[in-house]
Amino acid sequence: MKCGKLYEEYNLLLSKRVACLQRRDELETQISLIDEQLNRLETAVLVLDKGVYHKLTILRRCSIMDSMPIEARKISLECGNAMTALGGIPASEETEKSLMLWTSGQASFKDGYMQALSKHNLIEA
Numbered sequence: 071m072k073c074g075k076l077y078e079e080y081n082l083l084l085s086k087r088v089a090c091l092q093r094r095d096e097l098e099t100q101i102s103l104i105d106e107q108l109n110r111l112e113t114a115v116l117v118l119d120k121g122v123y124h125k126l127t128i129l130r131r132c133s134i135m136d137s138m139p140i141e142a143r144k145i146s147l148e149c150g151n152a153m154t155a156l157g158g159i160p161a162s163e164e165t166e167k168s169l170m171l172w173t174s175g176q177a178s179f180k181d182g183y184m185q186a187l188s189k190h191n192l193i194e195a
Contacts, residue, residue, distance in 0.1 A: 128193070132180035135172070143173045164189075 108130065116123040138146065147169055154161055161169070168182025187193040 125193075128183070128187075129180070132178070132183055135179035135183075140173070140175055143175075147173050162186075162189075 112123060112126055112130075115126055135143075135146075150169075151161075165182065165186050168177060168185065171177035172179045172182060184193065
């Protein structure tokens with residue numbers, strides 16, 4: 071009797087796993103289609119207006135950073151800190167603060183990134 075109950079529980083969990091894997095495949099297909107659409111739009115915008123293309127590129131890069139899991143963000147920040155230490159140019163306190171907020175999931179990467187680009191006159195405010 072005990073084995074029958076375990077077998078039922080196992081089958082239930084297994085069916086849930088299969089459903090999740092199928093959903094993952096569906097989402098990966100949707101993401102691929104969206105990426106193709108974004109690429110087509112970016113190609114068209116590049117021809118029409120390089121300034122707008124630059125802004126779209128920034129948005130895409132920021133969305134990739136924001137989609138990183140929290141643990142990966144911490145590793146990314148550690149790597150970035152090591153690279154800036156090697157270069158001898160530390161990040162400003164403001165940038166460090168925004169990166170810490172991003173790392174903990176309390177702020178978007180875009181907010182801090184846009185602020186830093188604007189501060190150094192790399193984009194229009």
